[in-house]
Structure formats: C-alpha cells, structure tokens
Amino acid sequence: MADIDALIKKYFVQPEDVVLPSQPMPLTSAGNKITPLIDGTTYFNDLKAQLDLLGRGTPEENKKQFIYLTGWWLHLVGGKVDPAPGGSGVTVPAVELDKPFSLDGPAAAALMTDLLKAKARAGVDVRVLGWASFAIMANNFNQARAVQGGLISVRSTNIGTLAAIKDLRTEPTLADKVWVNILTHSAGAAHTKLVIVGSDSGAIGYTGGLDFAGDRHGLAPHPTRQWHDVQARVEGPAVQALHDYFRDMWNEIRVRKIRPFSLGTANLPSHTLGTPELAARSLPTTAPGKHRVQSLRTLPQFHYTTFNQFPENDRISWAQDGLFEIRCAWLKAIKAAERFIYVEDQAFWSIELMSALRDTIQRKPALTVVLVAGIADPTDPKYPPYGLAALSQGLLKGMTSGQRTQVMMFSRDVVVHTKSTIVDDQWAIIGSANFTRRSLYTDIEHSVAFLDDEDLLVRQYRVKLWADAFRLGSADEGKIADIEKALNVWNPGWGVPGSGVLLPPSITTVEFPTPTTLADEEQEKYDRYYDVDSTKPWGGCRS
Structure with a gap:
C-alpha cells in the first residue's frame, strides 16, 4: 500500500506551490476512478x-x-x-x-x-x-x-x-x-x-x-500513419x-x-x-475508486499592443488574470521525478518545460527521460523547427555528455497526438494540453493529473501505453511491468535486461540537434501565431 499522503505532497500541487492569482490551488478530490482510454x-x-x-x-x-x-x-x-x-x-x-x-x-x-x-x-x-x-x-x-x-x-x-x-x-x-x-x-x-x-x-x-x-x-496494432491518442474517463467527485x-x-x-x-x-x-x-x-460525491485527481485548466490573459489590426477580446470574468494550473502541475511533477519521466506528445516546443527536464536530469543522475513523438498531424501546417530549438535551447543547453545519456527521443510511425506525461509510475497527466508554450499560457485547455491510493493505476497505464508502442499483445504486457526491464527496451544502457522485448522497427531514434536558433522570420511566426504567450503584449498583424 502506498503512502498516499507522501505521494500527494511530492507530486501534486500544494498550497505552497501556488502563485496567485493565475496559479491557484487546483480542485483536488479523492475517491475517483480514472480509466485511460488508449486510442x-x-x-x-x-x-x-x-x-x-x-x-x-x-x-x-x-x-x-x-x-x-x-x-x-x-x-x-x-x-x-x-x-x-x-x-x-x-x-x-x-x-x-x-x-x-x-x-x-x-x-x-x-x-x-x-x-x-x-x-x-x-x-x-x-x-x-x-x-x-x-x-x-x-x-x-x-x-x-x-x-x-x-x-x-x-x-x-x-x-x-x-x-x-x-x-x-x-x-x-x-x-x-x-x-x-x-x-x-x-x-x-x-x-x-x-x-x-x-x-x-x-x-x-x-x-x-x-x-x-x-x-x-485508431486501435493497436496500428498500421503506419494511423492515429494514436489517449482520452481519460473520469468518474467520481x-x-x-x-x-x-x-x-x-x-x-x-x-x-x-x-x-x-x-x-x-x-x-x-x-x-x-x-x-x-x-x-x-x-453531482453525487459517491466514491467509485481510490484515485486522487487534480482538475487542471489553462485560460489566457489578454494583453494587446497599442495598435492591433486583429479583433481583440475581453478578459474572462472569472479568470481575470488567466489560469495556468496545468503549467504549475507539470513543473511540480517534473521537479519531483526520481527514476523516469515519460512524455508522449504531439509537439515538444516549450523551452520552459524542456529546461525543467534538463534541471531535473542535472540534479538526479539516476533519472532517465523518454520523449516520444510521431508523424506530424496531417491537419497541422508545416512548422519551422520549433521543436529543434526547444531541444537545443531548453533540454540540452549546458548538459554534460554524461547527462545527455539520461535522455532519448523517439518517433513512431503513427500520428502521435497524445498529450500525456508519466512520472515514476506514480503520477500521470492526460488532457488536451500539449508540451507547448501556448498550452501553458494561451489556449483554453483541460487536463487531469492523478495518483492512486494503492499505487497501481499509473503503472498499469504506463504498461498499456508502452505495450501499444512496442506492439505487444495483452498476454505479453507483463514483460514490461517491471520499470527497470521496461526502460532497458528503450535503451540497453538503462535499467536491466531480461524482458525479452525488442524495440520494434516502427520506433526510430531521433538524433538530437546541434545548437539551433530560430531565424528572425521564424521567431516572429512562432511568437505571433504558432506558440503564443498570452502574458506578453500581442499584435495580430503588422500595419
């Protein structure tokens, strides 16, 4: 049985983490049942x-x-x-x-x-x-x-x-x-x-x-280019x-x-x-399970330049300064990680989140980080190299060669549209928020972070999610239940061998970039359209 009070203090946003007014204490409840629905x-x-x-x-x-x-x-x-x-x-x-x-x-x-x-x-x-x-x-x-x-x-x-x-x-x-x-x-x-x-x-x-x-x-086993995603079913308070x-x-x-x-x-x-x-x-407060949940939101601030040719909008009456609860929760869990962080996401653009991963790696030599992306969403525009810039300026900047061995990035041959992070088989988040600046500060988002009183749910979710990636049937999922054996599948230098599972050809390693910065034109598009920060003054078009 887990020491749930210790897990809550370690991974969940606490009153001492709150920065008012835009990062209040998230609504937190016990007695829930979270069911990750994969695909x-x-x-x-x-x-x-x-x-x-x-x-x-x-x-x-x-x-x-x-x-x-x-x-x-x-x-x-x-x-x-x-x-x-x-x-x-x-x-x-x-x-x-x-x-x-x-x-x-x-x-x-x-x-x-x-x-x-x-x-x-x-x-x-x-x-x-x-x-x-x-x-x-x-x-x-x-x-x-x-x-x-x-x-x-x-x-x-x-x-x-x-x-x-x-x-x-x-x-x-x-x-x-x-x-x-x-x-x-x-x-x-x-x-x-x-x-x-x-x-x-x-x-x-x-x-x-x-x-x-x-x-x-979509549904595993995925043919190439099929959609892969996760939705959380929430029951309880x-x-x-x-x-x-x-x-x-x-x-x-x-x-x-x-x-x-x-x-x-x-x-x-x-x-x-x-x-x-x-x-x-x-709604009834019946407790159908033993899962702890923090319900997390992002809502924007509204700052405009003096001359703005685009239509402006008014502040939201009940979130005058925006709400950045997802940011607060993500940073708390990343900082708390001890053994591994797994991020499966559509877009890795946030220099702030990448820097938080780097800082935790540098403080904790036993930590390993797995980043998983996929084929670009076909409804996305062709983006400049924002992800490369975030990797080089956020994650890798200042790392030693030894610290770089603690993190690897992979790409699957499917459209990975998931927005989920798992930490230490104990904390996880599922929602609409991407690993991007706009999801932390600008878009209207919702995610749930969760723990389990019995400390089982997050590991079970991780096993299902990795079995999807490794192309394992349900009978073989137990081979990656042990986190040390499972990490060894991603990188033979991590964990311990013995799972009998090999990384399938549908997963390829992403080589980390050399130092990358955005050209002025790319930076302008990034700031103006693609990954906007609502805390900064914004003007929709030049005159």
Whole structure:
C-alpha cells in the first residue's frame, strides 16, 4: 500500500506551490476512478455506450439528463464545406475526413449529428461548444494576411466546426444550444476536448486529446500513419470540476456580444441571446475508486499592443488574470521525478518545460527521460523547427555528455497526438494540453493529473501505453511491468535486461540537434501565431 499522503505532497500541487492569482490551488478530490482510454476506437466505443443510456426514459426523466460537449475541431458533417472569404474550403487531406463522423467507425452509418439531435428531441439537455477563431473566421480585411502567416490549417478546421454547428442548429431543440466558443485569445484556441454525460444522479467525464473527426479512429496494432491518442474517463467527485468548467464557459459566452462568423456567403452568429443560463448542479460525491485527481485548466490573459489590426477580446470574468494550473502541475511533477519521466506528445516546443527536464536530469543522475513523438498531424501546417530549438535551447543547453545519456527521443510511425506525461509510475497527466508554450499560457485547455491510493493505476497505464508502442499483445504486457526491464527496451544502457522485448522497427531514434536558433522570420511566426504567450503584449498583424 502506498503512502498516499507522501505521494500527494511530492507530486501534486500544494498550497505552497501556488502563485496567485493565475496559479491557484487546483480542485483536488479523492475517491475517483480514472480509466485511460488508449486510442480513438476505445474512447468512441466507451462514449457511445454512455450516450446510448440517455433519452430512453419518460420526458420527466430525460429532462434531468445532459450531454455537454466541447471541441477544438468538430468535423461532424465531413466533406468539402463552403469556404470562408478568400479560402478554398478544402479540408487538409486525411483519412476519412470527407465523410460525416460516426462514433461507430470511419464512414459508419450512425452519424454523431443524428445521435445528438435524437437525444435533444428526447428531452436530454444537449449543449455543444465548438471553437472557431473570431480573428480568422470573422469578416475582416486582415484575414488573408493571417492565412499567409501560416494559419490556413486553423481556417480549414474552423470551417468544419462551423458547418457542424450550422447543421446541429437545424434541429429546433438545439437551435439555441450549439454555440461557438468565443472566449479565446486572438491568436489562441479553445483546445479542450471535454465531454460530460449523465444526470443529476450521476455523471461521467472525458478529457484528453481526441477530436470528433473521421481520421481519429485508431486501435493497436496500428498500421503506419494511423492515429494514436489517449482520452481519460473520469468518474467520481472530480466530474464536478469538469461539469463546472463547462458551465462557467457556457455562462460567460451567454452574456457576451454575439460575433458573426463567415461560412460561405452566410454569417453564422456565435450564439443566441436569451438562452437561460446553465444552472449550478451538485453531482453525487459517491466514491467509485481510490484515485486522487487534480482538475487542471489553462485560460489566457489578454494583453494587446497599442495598435492591433486583429479583433481583440475581453478578459474572462472569472479568470481575470488567466489560469495556468496545468503549467504549475507539470513543473511540480517534473521537479519531483526520481527514476523516469515519460512524455508522449504531439509537439515538444516549450523551452520552459524542456529546461525543467534538463534541471531535473542535472540534479538526479539516476533519472532517465523518454520523449516520444510521431508523424506530424496531417491537419497541422508545416512548422519551422520549433521543436529543434526547444531541444537545443531548453533540454540540452549546458548538459554534460554524461547527462545527455539520461535522455532519448523517439518517433513512431503513427500520428502521435497524445498529450500525456508519466512520472515514476506514480503520477500521470492526460488532457488536451500539449508540451507547448501556448498550452501553458494561451489556449483554453483541460487536463487531469492523478495518483492512486494503492499505487497501481499509473503503472498499469504506463504498461498499456508502452505495450501499444512496442506492439505487444495483452498476454505479453507483463514483460514490461517491471520499470527497470521496461526502460532497458528503450535503451540497453538503462535499467536491466531480461524482458525479452525488442524495440520494434516502427520506433526510430531521433538524433538530437546541434545548437539551433530560430531565424528572425521564424521567431516572429512562432511568437505571433504558432506558440503564443498570452502574458506578453500581442499584435495580430503588422500595419
């Protein structure tokens, strides 16, 4: 049995770690059950099973049920959609993106749009927040300049989301309940992939990296270029924090000025006035498990240059100075690491987080660090070498040759879209936040960090995640349960041999760069568009 009090003090954010007002004490709860759902097929099947339980009772029973859903990209209708002004309207090529989205699988007949409409008609309180950039998708004359600056992929995904919002609003019961999340920084995104389903008698939450788009259906063993991702299923008292986060965003948008969005030749209003606020709800505090959870958020600050040609936004009323809880939690756990840190992520751009890894390596010679990336997300633009700069300026700067042997980076032959870190088989985080500056300071994010009273969950999660990477079947997962044998698979110089597992050809070593800095033009794009820091004054375009 673990000394849970010691683990909490060591890995979880504590009152002494708090830096007010932007880094308050995160909402922390006991008695939860966290289930890591590895890959889209696992998550979508789990979510569908929960949705199928709703809307089957009497009208009185159904109206006590709810489905609250947020998304960075809701590509629910698929296909080529009407373009924004000056745009082609063609989504970036990817598997099955031309077809409507179904939880049942690529191109399956049971569409998610039909499912949500049916639940709403049955009386379930269905509410959707999809993100679109008011700076890019609004009808303003600087749009073309922003797209040329590298934001064409933002426009492409936003078109899909706006088309889904337009389609869902054709259902009368959803006409006032499907909104655009307009709370973002001008160069930021509402990046959360948060779903809460249930009723007043109990609810389940989901948070992680998975959007509702047709190419997200993946499952091990992965064919090359398939999607790989993780979503966390949350049960217990922690669901209250997820519910309240959605509620706070919904009610904030409700009182905002409506912003018109361009979809083809039509204007799509961001939301509707007069919709009743989402009332407070006290969910049951039943304890279904023994997992400790910190519910973590990122919300931006809003600082603009004197002359700014892009539309500006107002501060969020309940987060006037932003919220950087994910940053605080990540840095705390990295600093506390003793034996290993494993980071699986889409983008390793944060010099601050890379520097924290370096500092911990330099203090702890027994520590090993594994970084795992993959093939670029096909919906991302072609990025300059921000990751190389973060590696050389953050992780490797000042390291001795011996310290460099403590860290290795690998690339898988699949699209690694995961946003998860594991420390010492004791602490882990799953959510929407990437290993990037914008996820720490600018985008709207949500993640959960967790420990286990019995000290089993995080190791079990690590074994499942590494078995996916090593292409092991369930019968062979026990071979990497021992962390020393498992680390030896990544690097024969680490841990101890004896697992019988070899690194598969689908995983290749990433050679660390020579010292890399960004050219002035690359640095400007990085600061202005790709990895914005909301604590700094921002101007969307030059005159």
